[in-house]
Structure formats: C-alpha cells, structure tokens
Amino acid sequence: VKSSAITxxxxxxxxxxxxxxxxxxxxxxxxxxPFEAYRQIVIGSVGSVKKVTDVLVAWVPLALATSGxxxxxxxxxxxxxxxxxxTLGAIFTTxxxxxxxxxxxxxxxxxxxxxxxxxxxxxxxxLLAGLLKTYGGVNEIFGGLxxxxxxxxxxxxxxxxxxxxxxxxxxxxxxxxxxxxxxxALADLRLSPWAIVIAIAGFALVYFLxxxxxxxxxxxxxxxxxxxxFVLGIPTVRxxxxxxxxxxxxxxxxxxxxxxxxYHRLIPAISxxxxxxxxxxxxxxxxxxxxxxxxAFFFAAxxxxxxxxxxxxxxxxxxxxxxxxxxxxFVLGVEGVRQRRRPKLKAVE
Amino acid sequence: VSTETLLIGLAGVLAAAxxxxxxxxxxxxxxxxxxxxxxxxxxxxLSAMGSFAVAVMTDSLWLGFLTGMVIGALVALVVAGFGISxxxxxxxxxxxxxxxxxxxxxxxxxxxxxxxxxxxxxxAIPWLEDLPVVGPLLFxxxxxxxxxxxxxxxxxxxxxxxxxxxSIISVGERPAAAYVRGLRVNRMRYLYTIIGGALVGLxxxxxxxxxxxxxxxxxxxxxxxxxxxxxxxxxxxWNPIRAAFGAYLFVFLxxxxxxxxxxxxxxxxxxxxxxxxxxxxxxxxxxxxxxTEWVERTxxxxxxxxxxxxxxxxxxxxxxxxxxxxxxxxxx
Numbered sequence: 001v002k003s004s005a006i007t008x009x010x011x012x013x014x015x016x017x018x019x020x021x022x023x024x025x026x027x028x029x030x031x032x033x034p035f036e037a038y039r040q041i042v043i044g045s046v047g048s049v050k051k052v053t054d055v056l057v058a059w060v061p062l063a064l065a066t067s068g069x070x071x072x073x074x075x076x077x078x079x080x081x082x083x084x085x086x087t088l089g090a091i092f093t094t095x096x097x098x099x100x101x102x103x104x105x106x107x108x109x110x111x112x113x114x115x116x117x118x119x120x121x122x123x124x125x126x127l128l129a130g131l132l133k134t135y136g137g138v139n140e141i142f143g144g145l146x147x148x149x150x151x152x153x154x155x156x157x158x159x160x161x162x163x164x165x166x167x168x169x170x171x172x173x174x175x176x177x178x179x180x181x182x183x184x185a186l187a188d189l190r191l192s193p194w195a196i197v198i199a200i201a202g203f204a205l206v207y208f209l210x211x212x213x214x215x216x217x218x219x220x221x222x223x224x225x226x227x228x229x230f231v232l233g234i235p236t237v238r239x240x241x242x243x244x245x246x247x248x249x250x251x252x253x254x255x256x257x258x259x260x261x262x263y264h265r266l267i268p269a270i271s272x273x274x275x276x277x278x279x280x281x282x283x284x285x286x287x288x289x290x291x292x293x294x295x296a297f298f299f300a301a302x303x304x305x306x307x308x309x310x311x312x313x314x315x316x317x318x319x320x321x322x323x324x325x326x327x328x329x330f331v332l333g334v335e336g337v338r339q340r341r342r343p344k345l346k347a348v349e
Numbered sequence: 350v351s352t353e354t355l356l357i358g359l360a361g362v363l364a365a366a367x368x369x370x371x372x373x374x375x376x377x378x379x380x381x382x383x384x385x386x387x388x389x390x391x392x393x394x395l396s397a398m399g400s401f402a403v404a405v406m407t408d409s410l411w412l413g414f415l416t417g418m419v420i421g422a423l424v425a426l427v428v429a430g431f432g433i434s435x436x437x438x439x440x441x442x443x444x445x446x447x448x449x450x451x452x453x454x455x456x457x458x459x460x461x462x463x464x465x466x467x468x469x470x471x472x473a474i475p476w477l478e479d480l481p482v483v484g485p486l487l488f489x490x491x492x493x494x495x496x497x498x499x500x501x502x503x504x505x506x507x508x509x510x511x512x513x514x515x516s517i518i519s520v521g522e523r524p525a526a527a528y529v530r531g532l533r534v535n536r537m538r539y540l541y542t543i544i545g546g547a548l549v550g551l552x553x554x555x556x557x558x559x560x561x562x563x564x565x566x567x568x569x570x571x572x573x574x575x576x577x578x579x580x581x582x583x584x585x586x587w588n589p590i591r592a593a594f595g596a597y598l599f600v601f602l603x604x605x606x607x608x609x610x611x612x613x614x615x616x617x618x619x620x621x622x623x624x625x626x627x628x629x630x631x632x633x634x635x636x637x638x639x640x641t642e643w644v645e646r647t648x649x650x651x652x653x654x655x656x657x658x659x660x661x662x663x664x665x666x667x668x669x670x671x672x673x674x675x676x677x678x679x680x681x
Contacts, residue, residue: 026453026456026457030459135641136637142576142580142583143633147626149573276448316459318451318455321451322452325445325446329442329449333435
C-alpha cells in the first residue's frame with residue numbers, strides 16, 4: 001500500500017511537471033520568456049500580503065462552487081449550470097439589497113437576508129436544471145449550459161434595463177450600494193473575513209454531508225448506480241433534485257459574496273468563470289473534499305497572478321487557464337496510465 | 350419585405366449556417382461511433398484562431414483551412430486517447446479541453462487580434478446562378494457553403510448507405526457484437542473521432558476566414574456556437590440530414606430575431622440574442638421527454654385516441670443516443 005502511495009505521489013508530481021513543460025512550450029510558441037512569465041505569476045499572487053488576500057478573495061467563490069459541485073458529482077451529475085447558479089445568486093442578492101434601500105431595516109439584517117436570497121436564487125436555478133433532467137429527459141450538461149446563457153442575458157438586461165444606473169447604464173454595472181450594505185472588509189484590503197467564514201462553512205457542510213452522514217452515503221449510491229439505488233428504496237429523483245438544490249445554493253452563496261463583499265454591485269461578468277473553474281478543481285481532487293481548499297487556493301493564485309501578464313509582459317492572462325487545463329489533463333492522463341498498468345488492482349478496488 | 354430581400358436573407362442564413370453544419374456533422378459521426386467529443390466549443394475557437402493566424406502569415410486560404418482541420422483532428426485525437434485507450438471519462442476530458450483550447454486561442458491569438466486577413470471569395474456557379482429562386486439562394490455562395498451542402502449528403506450516405514459506414518452504427522450501438530463480427534471497435538472509434546474532429550475543426554476557419562472573417566479575441570463572438578452544435582447533434586437524432594435541418598433552423602431563428610428587432614422596440618436586444626438558448630432547451634425537451642418514465646405513465650392513463658396521437662407526435666420527435674455513447678469498449 002505504501003509503495004503504491006509513493007508511486008501515486010510520484011505520478012502526480014510527474015503530471016505537474018508535464019503540465020509545466022506543456023505551458024512552457026506554449027509560452028515559447030508565443031515567443032514569450034517562460035521563466036519571467038512564471039515569476040510574474042508568483043509575484044502577482046503570493047508576492048505580498050495584499051496579493052495573498054486578493055487570492056483569498058478569489059478563493060472564496062471558487063471554494064464554494066467546488067464544494068457544491070462535489071455534491072452533484074457524488075450524485076453522478078455534471079452540473080455545468082453552476083455558472084448560471086452563481087449569477088442568479090448574485091442577481092437575487094442584488095434584488096434583496098435594493099429592497100432594503102431607503103427603508104429602516106438594519107444593514108446587518110439586510111445583508112444577511114440578501115445572502116440568503118442569493119442562496120435561494122442559486123438553488124432555484126439549479127432546481128430548474130434538475131427538473132429538466134428528471135422530468136424532461138434533458139441532459140444536465142445541455143440544460144445547464146442553456147440556463148447559463150439565459151442567466152447571463154438576464155443579468156445584462158437588468159444592468160442595462162430596470163436596474164441600470166440612471167442615464168449612464170453601462171458594462172460597469174449597477175449603482176454601487178452604500179458602504180453600510182457591504183460585508184465589512186479588513187482595513188485597506190478587499191478581503192472580508194465574513195466571506196472566508198461563509199466559504200469555510202460551505203466547505204465544512206459539504207465535507208460533513210459527504211463523509212459523515214447517511215444522506216451522503218445514499219447520494220453516492222445514487223451516483224454509482226441509480227437503478228440499484230432505486231431498487232433498494234432510495235427515492236432517486238428526490239435525491240438528484242436535492243443534490244442540484246444544495247449545489248445551486250452553494251453557487252448562489254458564491255454569487256452573494258461577489259455582490260456583498262467584492263463588487264458591491266451587479267456587474268455583467270459577476271460569476272467570473274468560477275463555476276467552470278470549480279469543475280476543473282473538482283476533477284483535479286478526484287471529486288473528494290479533502291484537498292479542495294488547497295487546490296482551490298492554487299487555482300485562485302494562478303488566476304490572480306496572471307493578471308500581471310498583460311501589464312508587465314503584454315501577454316494575455318488566459319495563460320492561467322492553459323496551465324490549469326494542462327494540469328487537469330495530465331493528472332487524468334497519468335491516472336489512466338496507472339489504472340491501465342494495474343488492471344487487476346483496479347478490479348479489487 | 351420583397352421577395353428579393355427575403356431571398357438574400359435566406360441565402361445568408363445558408364451561408365452563416367455552414368460552420369455549424371460542419372461542426373454538427375463532425376460530432377454526429379463521432380457520437381455515432383460511440384465517442385462523445387465535448388471539446389467542440391474550444392476546438393472551434395482554437396481552429397478559428399489558428400487558421401486565421403496561418404492564413405495571415407502565409408496569405409494562403411488553403412493552408413488556413415487545412416490548419417483548422419488539423420487542429421480539430423489533433424484535439425479529437427486527445428479525446429480518443431484519453432477516452433478510449435486510457436478509459437477516462439470522455440465528458441471530463443472533453444470539458445477540460447474545451448476550456449483549455451479556448452484559453453489557448455485567446456493566449457496565442459493575442460498578436461493576431463484585429464489584423465486584416467484573407468477572406469473566402471464568393472463563387473457563383475455559372476448558368477446555375479441564373480436560375481430563378483434557387484440561383485440566388487443556393488448557387489451564389491462561397492466554396493465552403495457548397496462544401497457544407499455536399500458534406501450533409503456524403504455523411505448521410507456514408508453512414509446509412511455504405512457497408513463500412515453502417516459498421517459505424519454497430520460500433521456505437523453494440524460494440525461487443527461488432528467486435529465478434531470482426532470489426533476493430535477501438536480502431537474505428539479512433540478513426541471516426543479524428544475524422545469528426547477534423548470536420549469540427551473546419552468550422553473554425555469557416556468562421557474566421559468566411560462567415561465572421563477575422564480574429565478579435567474574446568469579442569470574436571464565436572464562444573457558444575460549439576455548445577449549440579452539440580445540442581443540435583442531439584436534436585438531429587444523430588442523423589446528418591436532420592442535424593443539418595436543425596442547424597439551418599437555428600440560424601434562421603437567429604436571423605429572424607435580428608430582422609424583427611427593429612419592429613419589436615419593447616424587447617431588449619439581449620433577450621433576442623439569447624433566444625436561441627431557451628429554444629435549444631425546448632428542442633431538447635421535445636426530443637427527450639418521450640423517453641421519460643412519467644410521460645409513459647401519464648400517457649397510459651389517457652383515453653386511447655388522445656394517447657395514440659400524443660405518442661405518435663412524441664415518437665416522431667424522439668431521438669435516442671447510440672446505446673454505447675461514452676462507454677469505453679474493452680477488447681479482450
């Protein structure tokens with residue numbers, strides 16, 4: 001067992017090196033200096049306390065989305081609609097905050113209610129994808145994708161239409177909320193400790209559900225073999241819908257944090273691709289919760305660090321996505337090679 | 350609206366649909382053989398960028414189109430290698446590739462943004478172009494649009510009317526039986542995944558060298574078409590002709606939305622731009638809902654006449670995927 005653990009680690013390190021080699025090749029193809037590019041990403045992500053807190057700002061929605069996705073993955077579902085669920089969370093949060101404007105509802109209550117509204121919004125959007133799947137036979141990948149595009153359109157329409165800034169509706173988003181309606185941030189930083197608390201709570205909830213409850217066990221049974229689970233008396237449809245709702249709720253929470261702690265308004269790209277990135281993180285951690293916080297931090301660091309690239313080296317920041325994709329791809333590949341080399345062991349597992 | 354403007358509009362629809370037709374046909378072939386290539390959206394972006402870059406650097410349209418097809422084939426080769434040989438989830442690999450190829454396109458395409466490049470010229474076919482109605486509609490297009498017409502019938506005939514083509518279906522439906530009959534299942538899946546990928550790759554230059562000529566990075570407006578092509582593959586029931594019909598219908602509705610916009614001032618443009626996506630969901634709902642258990646149960650409770658009518662409508666729309674789609678085949 002021990003030697004296989006070491007080979008496993010060795011293979012993973014090998015996968016990381018291969019991903020770096022591939023990305024270096026891409027950089028050379030673009031006639032860019034690879035070492036300098038990597039150095040900029042490191043400086044831009046962990047080069048100062050300020051940068052680290054910026055990475056944590058990105059870590060919060062990514063960790064929330066990934067945690068939610070672990071639930072849908074446990075149920076055997078590809079909830080690609082997570083992007084739209086984050087967006088709807090942000091929309092519901094913004095809507096709730098707007099309702100409190102000009103009333104004498106205490107800000108703390110308003111913010112708390114708005115975050116709950118965001119969770120509700122994400123959950124409802126996910127429920128829609130779930131209903132399409134269970135009662136409409138529409139694969140969740142395509143239902144979810146369609147709903148993602150609809151969510152983006154709804155968002156843009158709100159920003160330019162009903163919720164637009166009077167006279168100057170633009171891509172910069174809705175009118176910023178007053179300071180009192182923001183989750184309090186650390187002095188001079190963008191990071192709100194409350195956002196971190198929400199992310200940790202979301203992750204802990206998922207960890208507990210999946211590792212320590214009968215519900216999690218049955219959810220995994222539904223994911224592994226829905227027919228057998230149904231025969232054994234598990235109401236599969238209800239479990240599938242519940243998995244969607246839980247994941248959507250966590251996605252909605254990510255959207256709520258984006259509004260209340262990061263942007264303080266609704267912007268067109270409010271989900272910032274954290275949903276799709278969460279799918280990649282989930283694949284990289286092999287759909288198990290333990291490593292989610294660390295891998296999510298690493299991916300968030302790549303995203304934040306790559307912002308330096310266009311500024312310093314005139315390169316596109318999408319290099320982060322190339323490296324992230326290569327990492328997941330090579331880890332999947334190495335895993336495939338390992339399983340292939342020991343087909344018998346796999347059967348025992 | 351005069352007949353002439355309508356004809357020009359419809360001819361434009363046929364031309365604008367060419368990339369989607371190519372991608373949908375490619376995916377149809379791939380999925381028929383039992384492999385799902387989910388990387389289409391990223392593949393189209395990368396091949397659009399790559400073919401534009403090569404066409405700009407070499408000033409050769411031919412090399413541009415070739416590059417697009419090679420990129421598509423290479424991405425498909427990765428999907429096949431991971432999905433068939435390494436037995437990883439085809440959905441997972443395809444999804445990672447779709448994101449990675451998109452980012453690669455934006456990263457590598459940065460220096461080519463906004464450059465002017467060659468564009469496929471229109472190529473009216475002598476004599477035929479003068480025919481009434483069909484002339485302006487079908488025979489004043491560019492070479493790629495003609496190719497897309499031909500491809501529809503070639504892929505259909507290949508799959509349903511030739512012996513090697515028919516074996517695609519058996520490989521996708523019952524690979525074990527096909528294997529027993531002497532077909533090399535995994536080799537065929539590799540082959541059709543790569544051919545399908547090359548056709549998907551053709552959609553890239555079809556955009557960047559013809560329909561939406563140029564490369565403008567994130568604002569090229571190509572992001573999303575690959576997902577539409579994947580949905581149309583399902584809507585088309587894995588039949589090239591029905592799939593092509595789906596592609597034309599989709600582009601037609603898109604065109605209709607744009608054409609109607611001035612007369613619908615109350616509807617914001619953002620709503621019309623995404624109108625295809627709810628339509629896509631509705632279309633998938635229509636072709637799939639007949640497969641669900643509760644519909645069958647509900648139907649059974651209805652009086653005969655109604656039941657038979659609804660059942661017939663649903664059956665005519667219904668599409669079932671190849672039975673072994675996405676399932677790796679283990680040769681003993």
